[in-house]
Amino acid sequence: MSLEVLLAIALGGSLVTYLLSGVNARLRDGFAVLVSLAVAAGVASLYGRSDSTAFQTGFLGMRLVLRTGPLPWLFAMTVSSIGCLSVIFSLAYMRGRERTGFYYAMLLLIDAAMLGVVLSGDLLSLFIFWEVMSWSTFLLISYNGGPALAAGMKYFVMSITGSLAMLVGVVLVYATAGTLALPGVAAAVSTASSGFRLAVLLLFGVAFAVKNAVWPFHAWLPPAHSEAPSPFSAVLSGVLIKMGVYGFLLLMYVVVGMRGFLSLGWRLLPFHMILSIIGAVTIIVPTFIALLQTDAKRLLAWSTVAQAGYIFLGISFGTSLGVAGGTLHFLSHAVFKALLFMVAGAVEYRTGGVRDLNSLGGFIKKMPVTFVVALIGVSGLIGVPLTNGFVSKWLIYKTLILEGSPFLAFVALIGTWGTVLYSYKFLHNIFLGQLPRQYEDLEPAPASMRLPMTILAAVVLLFGVVPGIPLRAIDAIGSSFGFVGLHAASWGVAAESGAINMVNIFTAVVVGLVIAWLIFRAGARGVRVDQADSYAAGAAVPPDKYQYSVDFYGPLRRMMAPWLVDRADAFFMGLAARVGELSDGVRRVYTGFVGNYVMYVVLFLAALILVQIVWSPW
C-alpha cells in the first residue's frame, strides 16, 4: 500500500465516521473499527520497506514528502495498533454518551495525525501534522467538560509554546539548509557549527519535551491523562506522548546525527549527559509523587511521566544499548500503560465513574479477567522478569553501569522500587482486600473491553519471553543511526552486548513454579472461605470497614510529602496567574469603548505636538 493512500484512508476514515454518526450509530462504530484495522494492516504491510514519495509538490515551492524506514515503521505500527485497540475498547465505554460521533472522529483523526508525524519526510509536513495532532488532542482531553476543560487548556498552552519553538526551529533550519527534506536537512545541520546544532536541538527539543512530558515540561500531563476519557488516556499515554520520543530520536540521531549530537558540550559534562540527568530527575520525582496519589488514573499518569524519564534517559545516553533500551522501553510502555489505562477504564465503566483508590477493593472476585490482565500490566510496569518491561529496563541499567554512570543507574533502580510500591497500591486498592457491599452485584468487564486488554497482556508476555521480535526491528533502527548492532537473537541479546538469556530465565521460573506447586500439592487441602471468614482476633468481621487502603503508605507519605512539591507545576501556574493579571491590566486600557480609543489618539497627538513645540526634534 502506498503511503499517500494509507494516510488518505486514515484521514478520510475519520471524516466518514463523523458523517456516518448521523445515519446509524452501530454502522458508525463498525466503520470506525474497520478503518482502524485497515490502517493497522496497511502499516504492517510496510514492514522492511524503506522509501519516500512526494505527495504535494507545489506548496511554497517545497515538496512535501512521506517516507518510511525502520524508525518510522516501528512508531507507525505502535500508533496504529494501540489506536485500533482503543477504538475497540471505546465501543462499550462510549455507548450511551453524548457526542460519540465527534469522539470517534477525533480519535481516528489523532491516530491519522500521529501517523502523519512519523511518516513525514520533511520538517514542514512534520510541523503540519504535529499541529493537527495537538489541536485534536486538546478537543478530546476536554471532552468531559468541567475539570477536563482546565486540563485541556493547560495542555494546549504548553503545547502551543512548544509548537512555536518548533516553528522558529523550522525557519532557522530552512534559512541555513535551504531545504526542509530530511536528508538535505541532516546533511546541512550535522556539519554546521556546534552553536547552530545546539540551537536546533533546543528549539525542537522544547516541542518534543512538552509532548514527552520531560521534567520540567510535564505539568500538563497528570491532569490531562486523568480527565480524558479512559480509552483515549490509553492512546494519550501509550502513543501520543511517544511522539516526543520519536521527535527526539529523529532530532538527535537523524537531523543532528550521532556524531554531531554526542560531541556537543564540554568534555567533562557533555550535552547528552545533561539530558540524561534531566531524564533521571524525570524518573525519580514523579515516581514518588505517584506513590501519594489516590486517584487511579492520576497515579497512572504520574507513572507515565516517570517511565517517559526512563525512555528519555535511555535515548539521550547515546550508547547503542541505551538507545536500543530507550526505544524498546517506548514500545513496552506503550503496551502496558495502554493496558493499565484500559483496566482503570473498565473499573470506571462498571462502577459508574469511580476512580478513587480509597473506596474500591476486592474486585478480583467480580472482575477476574480484568485483574489478571492488570497483574500482567503491572508486572510489565515494574519490569518483573519475563515481561517486556524487564528487557528494556535491563538494557538501560546495563549500559548505565558499564559506561561508568552508577549514579544514573542508582536513580533508575530506585525508581523501579518506587514503581513496585505504587503498582502494588494500584492493584491492591482496586482488586484485593474486602469487596464493599455496594459492589456485590458488579458485573465483569464486557467482552469488547476484555478483548483489547487480553491482546495487550499477551503482547506484554510475548515480548518478555521472546524479546528478539521487537529487538530486531529496533536493531535496524540503531544500525540506521550508525550504532553497532546488538546481535539480537529471538531469545535475547548475545554475549558481545552483555548476555541475557530470557529462555533460560523463563525455564528456571517455570520449573521453579512447578516444583513449588508440587510441594504445595503434597500438603493437606484447604477449605475455600468467604471474605467475611477472615481473622479478626475472635470478633466478627465488620462489613465495609475491614479494609486497609486509605493512606496505604502512610509512614512513607508522612516522611516524603514535604519534599515532594511539584515546583515546576507551581512555577507554570504562577506564570499563568501573572500573565492573567497582566491581561487584566491591559483590559483596563482596552475597554472596548470607541470614545476611550479616540481619547488615546488625541492624547498621543497632543503629546507629539508638545514634544515638537518644546524640543522640535523633527
Place this chain on the structure above:
Amino acid sequence: MKILWFVISPLAALVVGIIFLGLSRRFMARIQWRYGPPLYQPLIDIMRYFTQKSVSHGAIFDLGVVLSLAGSLVVVLFLPFGGICPLRGSGGLLVILYMMLLAPLGMALAGGEAANPNSSIGISRKFALALGYEVPLLLIVLAVMTRYDSISICEIVAAQRAGLPGIATFPLVLSGFAYLLIMPAVLGLRPFEVVQAPQEISSGPLAELGGRYLALAQIQHALAMFIGISLFVNLMWGGASNPFVFFLKMLVVLAFGLTVNAAFPRLRIEQALRYLWRWPTLIAFVGLVLVVVIGR
C-alpha cells in the same frame, strides 16, 4: 555435572536455610538463658503444617504463596554457593536484584487476596521497608559492580578470590560497613521486624496462612535467609572455593545478625526509614563516590 548443580544448589540452600532457622531459635534461646528447641524443630513444624487443615481465599491466594517460593528457588540458582553456580551466563546481578522481587510480590498477592487488613498493613510495611533498605543496598551493589567492572556475580567472586575480599580493600570497606548496618533490615530481624510484628499486626502477611500455606511460607523464609546472607558473602567476603567454607562464612554473618536481633527492640517504620536513609545511605554513598573517583 552442570545439570546436577541445578538440583544440588536449591537443595543445599533449603537445608542450610532450615538449619539457620533452627539455629537462630537455639541461638536466641541461649542469649536469653533458655535451652530452646532442638535444632531440627523447624523441620518438624513444617512437616506438621503440611498435614494440618487450612483455609484458602482464592486462586491468587494459592498462586501467590507458590510464586513466592518459586521466586526464591530461582534466585538461589543465580547465586554462587562456594563454586556452585548453575545460572552463570543469564544476566548476572541485575537479574538477581529483579528476581528477588518475585518472592515479596507473591507474598503480597497472597496477602492481598486474604482480605485481611493485618496482611495489607504488613505488606505496605514490607514495601516501605524494602524501599528503605534498597537505597543503601543499591548504592553498595553498584559500588561493587563499578569496582570490579562487571555485572556478573560469578566474575565478581572470581575477582575477589584472585585478590583480597571486597570488604578488606579500601573504598569497598565503606560499602561493606554500610552493608553490615543494613543487614538486619535485609534479613527482617529486629529492630526491623516491622513486617510481621506478631504482637502488633498478627504476623502481618502470614495472618491468614495456615497448614500447607504456612509451610510454604516457612520454607520461603528459610530460603530468603539463605539469599540475604549469601549475597553479602559473595559480594563482600569473596565467596568461597567450596560449599563448606561458604557455610562457615554464612554462619558468622548470621551470628552477627542474631546478636543485633537479641539486643534491640522493634522500631516503628518511620524510625526504621529514618535510620536506613541516614547513616547507612551516607556511608554507602561516600563509598560509591570513592569507588568512582579512585577505585577503578
